[in-house]
Amino acid sequence: MNIIGRVTADASVQTLxxxxxxxxxxxxxxESYRNKQGEKIEQTTFFDCSYWLSAKAAKILTKGALVELTGRISARAWTGADGQAKASLNFHTSNIKLHHNGKKAETGQQPAKEQAAHENFAEDDIDDDMPF
Known part of the structure; x- marks a missing residue:
């Protein structure tokens, strides 16, 4: 599965x-669409993502960066401390493609039109053992 979206905060690296x-x-x-009444509806979906193949990927995963991710999705449900039911979507990432760095856009620098992917991290590029 592929998703395209913006990173909501700088990535963190955790050593287990x-x-x-x-x-x-x-x-x-x-995602946006029009309902039966013709009103435009905007819908935002948040994904908690993990990437196990290289800690170097954290360098490009900065707040505002536009990324295309390949991987698989899972859902998680739990009961919060307040007793309310909670749920999240988790995206287990196997490939990261950077389309646009949000920090450059904030400074007014626009990337070249054809410079879509600054870095591309893929499962095949990493020699490490898989964590599972």
Missing amino acids: SNDKTVVNFSVATN
Whole structure:
């Protein structure tokens, strides 16, 4: 599955007890459509994402960056401390393609039209063992 969205905050790298590292980040996707009354409806979906293949990916996963992710999705449900039911969508990322860096846009620098992917992190590019 592929999703395209903006990173909501700078990614964080976590080292686990087995010395494996994981990059955690969140992505927001937007969809718009018109309802039966002709009103435009905007819908935003947030995904909690993980990337196990290289901690270097955290360098490009900065707030506002437009990324295309390939991977698989899972849902998680739990009961919060307040007793309310909670749920989240988790995206287990296997490939990251950077389309546009949000920080450059904030400074007024526009990337070249054909410079869509600054970096492309894929499962095939990493020699590390898989964490599972």
